[in-house]
Amino acid sequence: MISSLVPTVREATFDVWRTCGLTTMFANPGSTEIELLADLPGDLRFVLGLHESTVVGMAIGWALGRGEPALAILHTTPGLGNAVSAIATARVNRAPVVIVVGQQDRRHLATEPFLAGRLLGLAGDYPVWVDQPVRPQDVPGAIMRACHEAVTASGPAIVIVPMDDWSAEATEPGERAAPLAVARSHGADPDVVSQLVALLERSSRPVLVAGAGAGEPGSWTALIALAEHLGCPVWQEPFSGRAGFPGDHAQFAGHLSADRTRVRAALAQHDLILAVGAPVFRQYPYVAGPFVEPGTTVAMVSRDPEEVHRSTADLAVLADPAAICTALVAALEPREGVELPAPSRPEHLDPPKGDAPLRAAHVFDALAERLPADAVVIEESPSSRPDLLARMPARAPLGALSPAMGQLGFALPAATGLSLGCPARAVVAVMGDGASLYSVQGLWTAAHYGAGPLIVVLANGGYAIMDRLVEQQGGAGPWPGFGIDIAGLARSFGCPARSLATHVELIEALDDAVPRLGATSEPLLLEIAIEPEPTFAS
Numbered sequence: 306m307i308s309s310l311v312p313t314v315r316e317a318t319f320d321v322w323r324t325c326g327l328t329t330m331f332a333n334p335g336s337t338e339i340e341l342l343a344d345l346p347g348d349l350r351f352v353l354g355l356h357e358s359t360v361v362g363m364a365i366g367w368a369l370g371r372g373e374p375a376l377a378i379l380h381t382t383p384g385l386g387n388a389v390s391a392i393a394t395a396r397v398n399r400a401p402v403v404i405v406v407g408q409q410d411r412r413h414l415a416t417e418p419f420l421a422g423r424l425l426g427l428a429g430d431y432p433v434w435v436d437q438p439v440r441p442q443d444v445p446g447a448i449m450r451a452c453h454e455a456v457t458a459s460g461p462a463i464v465i466v467p468m469d470d471w472s473a474e475a476t477e478p479g480e481r482a483a484p485l486a487v488a489r490s491h492g493a494d495p496d497v498v499s500q501l502v503a504l505l506e507r508s509s510r511p512v513l514v515a516g517a518g519a520g521e522p523g524s525w526t527a528l529i530a531l532a533e534h535l536g537c538p539v540w541q542e543p544f545s546g547r548a549g550f551p552g553d554h555a556q557f558a559g560h561l562s563a564d565r566t567r568v569r570a571a572l573a574q575h576d577l578i579l580a581v582g583a584p585v586f587r588q589y590p591y592v593a594g595p596f597v598e599p600g601t602t603v604a605m606v607s608r609d610p611e612e613v614h615r616s617t618a619d620l621a622v623l624a625d626p627a628a629i630c631t632a633l634v635a636a637l638e639p640r641e642g643v644e645l646p647a648p649s650r651p652e653h654l655d656p657p658k659g660d661a662p663l664r665a666a667h668v669f670d671a672l673a674e675r676l677p678a679d680a681v682v683i684e685e686s687p688s689s690r691p692d693l694l695a696r697m698p699a700r701a702p703l704g705a706l707s708p709a710m711g712q713l714g715f716a717l718p719a720a721t722g723l724s725l726g727c728p729a730r731a732v733v734a735v736m737g738d739g740a741s742l743y744s745v746q747g748l749w750t751a752a753h754y755g756a757g758p759l760i761v762v763l764a765n766g767g768y769a770i771m772d773r774l775v776e777q778q779g780g781a782g783p784w785p786g787f788g789i790d791i792a793g794l795a796r797s798f799g800c801p802a803r804s805l806a807t808h809v810e811l812i813e814a815l816d817d818a819v820p821r822l823g824a825t826s827e828p829l830l831l832e833i834a835i836e837p838e839p840t841f842a843s
């Protein structure tokens with residue numbers, strides 16, 4: 306950064322253009338683009354077109370001729386409207402063009418002032434990507450992402466920018482939702498692999514982060530091989546939809562937390578982070594600041610273009626994780642004697658004393674001791690999720706699944722579908738009592754069609770996570786607790802069910818049910834009374 310002053314969104318955008326090689330802009334401007342274009346720095350070249358279809362047409366020619374993305378600037382509805390036929394041409398001629406469209410001032414857009422544009426759908430579905438950044442600070446990252454989107458999909462990508470955004474203060478480049486560089490690989494292209502090899506060879510303390518995208522059997526095996534070759538710790542990405550690495554492996558460090566402060570702390574001792582099958586990074590509560598400590602290099606590999614394009618990484622690789630991991634093992638010297646973290650596995654919880662109630666951890670420990678290594682555990686127990694993940698490590702591909710969209714009511718039908726699809730596999734859904742009520746009628750289907758999952762319902766009498774979250778805000782929620790006879794409901798749908806409250810009952814029920822999993826064509830629901838967790842941290 307040249308000056309000590311906080312750069313504006315406009316200055317940060319100019320830096321993005323320089324990084325992306327977008328220093329020539331084709332434009333036909335209007336009043337909504339004055340803030341952007343007044344007193345352009347000398348290294349940015351402005352080329353005026355006298356109608357917007359010629360603006361985009363020139364950008365197409367530039368992009369196709371140079372084999373690089375081009376930049377076009379258009380003026381709200383009149384400009385974008387006039388350019389639509391050329392935008393369609395860019396799509397069909399496969400020209401990567403980044404189009405910045407000016408918009409009226411955010412502060413009175415709601416009142417539809419003169420030149421306020423309904424821009425989002427104006428070019429139809431010809432653009433490969435369209436974005437209206439949620440806040441001014443997201444504009445530079447959105448334009449960088451548009452460049453990646455345009456190149457990956459070979460077409461026009463649009464970012465709509467209200468005129469007052471340009472003068473807003475920018476955030477640090479390390480907080481942009483776009484990687485500095487994207488490499489695209491069919492299989493494991495040597496020039497792409499060599500970029501990752503160079504980063505790993507330069508790194509003295511690398512760390513791997515496994516994501517849901519490494520959960521398929523091929524990636525699972527290839528990532529284990531890479532981790533063992535590098536001798537480095539492996540974390541599971543925050544709030545993952547699926548395990549990408551065995552939780553019982555000696556190099557498994559744990560599940561990353563879902564806020565930036567704790568992600569930074571967990572990865573602080575490493576100079577290189579390589580996320581495999583995961584974006585950088587999935588979060589839950591918003592916390593300001595960068596994802597990593599200054600000086601840390603971040604790379605990621607994913608087959609999902611959206612994950613690649615929005616990751617806050619130095620290098621993002623669009624490729625098959627299995628192919629890349631295998632190629633890295635072949636290209637790198639094995640590392641010996643790297644210090645591994647002591648994984649923070651919770652102590653086994655002793656049975657409750659006297660009349661003390663069961664806790665979720667008792668259920669998790671008892672299940673983990675009994676389930677076969679290839680069991681599928683579908684987690685949907687919001688307030689005890691971190692404990693479940695820590696106590697019930699995935700040991701095989703598909704060993705741990707979660708509703709990645711936050712949709713309660715997924716685990717029960719997913720367990721039914723899994724049991725029907727893979728009848729020889731032990732399938733367990735662990736659900737909150739609240740969660741179970743979103744899909745309890747699914748038990749009828751499981752019973753009727755002979756699916757054999759075990760449905761464990763943690764009955765704590767309400768929405769414990771909501772209670773903990775509202776307490777953290779210093780308030781109280783208006784939602785009541787509830788005591789619903791879920792085992793009774795299950796029986797009414799034709800599903801065998803039991804209600805349990807003691808450790809003895811728990812052990813006896815699991816000793817009976819678990820050995821039959823994968824061999825039974827009858828579902829079973831266990832409603833287990835537990836006390837609500839006293840605290841919650843995602």
Ligand SMILES: Cc1ncc(C[n+]2csc(CCOP(=O)(O)OP(=O)(O)O)c2C)c(N)n1
Pocket residue numbers: 685686687688689711712713714736737738739740741743765767768769770771
């Ligand atoms: C379909 C749907 N509606 C609402 C929510 C919001 N929500 C998240 S957690 C929660 C309460 C969960 O209660 P429960 O399953 O009993 O788990 P506990 O917090 O008690 O562990 C709710 C309502 C959601 N995630 N999905």
Ligand SMILES: [Mg+2]
Pocket residue numbers: 737738739763764765766767768769
């Ligand atoms: Mg509950």
